[in-house]
Amino acid sequence: MKIPFNKPFFAGKETEYMEEAVALGHISGNGNFTKKCHKYFQDRYKFKKTLLTSSCTDALEMAAILANINPGDEVILPSYTFVSTANAFILRGAKLVFADSRADHPGIDESQVESLISPKTKAIVVVHYAGIATDMNVIMALAKANNLIVIEDAAQAIDSFYNGVPLGSIGHLGAFSFHETKNIISGEGGMLTINADEYISRSEIIWEKGTNRSAFWRGEVDKYGWVDIGSSFLPSDITAAFLFAQLEHLDQIQDRRKQIWNQYFEAFEPISHSVQLPFVPAYATNNAHMFYLVCESIEQRTALLEHLRKNEVYAVFHYLSLHASEYFLSQHDGRNLVQSDRYSDCLVRLPLHLSLTDDDIATVINCVLDFYS
Numbered sequence: 001m002k003i004p005f006n007k008p009f010f011a012g013k014e015t016e017y018m019e020e021a022v023a024l025g026h027i028s029g030n031g032n033f034t035k036k037c038h039k040y041f042q043d044r045y046k047f048k049k050t051l052l053t054s055s056c057t058d059a060l061e062m063a064a065i066l067a068n069i070n071p072g073d074e075v076i077l078p079s080y081t082f083v084s085t086a087n088a089f090i091l092r093g094a095k096l097v098f099a100d101s102r103a104d105h106p107g108i109d110e111s112q113v114e115s116l117i118s119p120k121t122k123a124i125v126v127v128h129y130a131g132i133a134t135d136m137n138v139i140m141a142l143a144k145a146n147n148l149i150v151i152e153d154a155a156q157a158i159d160s161f162y163n164g165v166p167l168g169s170i171g172h173l174g175a176f177s178f179h180e181t182k183n184i185i186s187g188e189g190g191m192l193t194i195n196a197d198e199y200i201s202r203s204e205i206i207w208e209k210g211t212n213r214s215a216f217w218r219g220e221v222d223k224y225g226w227v228d229i230g231s232s233f234l235p236s237d238i239t240a241a242f243l244f245a246q247l248e249h250l251d252q253i254q255d256r257r258k259q260i261w262n263q264y265f266e267a268f269e270p271i272s273h274s275v276q277l278p279f280v281p282a283y284a285t286n287n288a289h290m291f292y293l294v295c296e297s298i299e300q301r302t303a304l305l306e307h308l309r310k311n312e313v314y315a316v317f318h319y320l321s322l323h324a325s326e327y328f329l330s331q332h333d334g335r336n337l338v339q340s341d342r343y344s345d346c347l348v349r350l351p352l353h354l355s356l357t358d359d360d361i362a363t364v365i366n367c368v369l370d371f372y373s
């Protein structure tokens, strides 16, 4: 029986709420369900302000505009990440300075960041890989000392915490994804979190195509017009309706994901001398976004993926180092990013979704153990 890598989970009321949005007659952005989602996130995670977006990519692009990134500004970010983390800043003319990953975790190596700061540095972008927090005290202290803006790519980090503080609420700005491969989904979808007062009023303007339309709806101005740059970053209220149905089941979704993650972790602990297991630092929580293994070599990974596929278990690798990509290689400063390249070559993600039965989980576990025996 085939075990797919991912299968979107439907909590139950998605289409009912979408029909409700249609019946309400406001299906463009910033409608009833959008407001309900904003309130949910602000209440539950104490974000100062949230704005739903059409994707995390959009939220990152909004963050780059809000951070006032201009041509020549330098932005420090991990090389082991999704292209959107980088594209958002290069679109504004930034010079990207890629950092390596940690040896014990694919997230940015915090200890390297200080040496990458120059007088031109404007922002640090961290990625909470697999929903496991970056050591934010280190990053925020560097930002404070050097007057830098911190943006959290929290695409994978919903309902995860750093020393008890929700991810996405620590940096000046944060970006979440509700793409169908994430824990909480709306097909395509995302959210920008704004945690510093100075970005709040401008964030609504950029969200609404550079107009002060949000202030107009609140009656703060008597007509709205073009006041800044911006784009159409807001999702339709039909998308927000879908998302709200998921949010009502957030705890249930998280509980089951964590159960599966723990079953994998316990089963693979005995082979941890042969294959690197995920590491959760004491300051971080695990939101069970992803279960990954890091093989000893690319050859071993290819063989493991092949072994799994023969047993109809669909596991996948992940990012290719951005500093070594076809697009960026000629612009990279030549530093070797050994850990990033190692994760590119050796990391495997196992199926982790709510359609997995206990039998499926046992099949995946036995297949991996069989490979390493």
Ligand SMILES: *Cc1c(COP(=O)(O)O)cnc(C)c1O
Pocket (backbone or CB within 6 Å): 054, 055, 056, 057, 058, 081, 082, 084, 085, 127, 153, 155, 156, 176, 177, 178, 179, 188, 189, 190
């Ligand atoms: C999924 C993901 C994104 C992009 O999210 P979209 O909603 O698909 O735009 C960006 N960064 C990271 C780290 C991701 O995992």
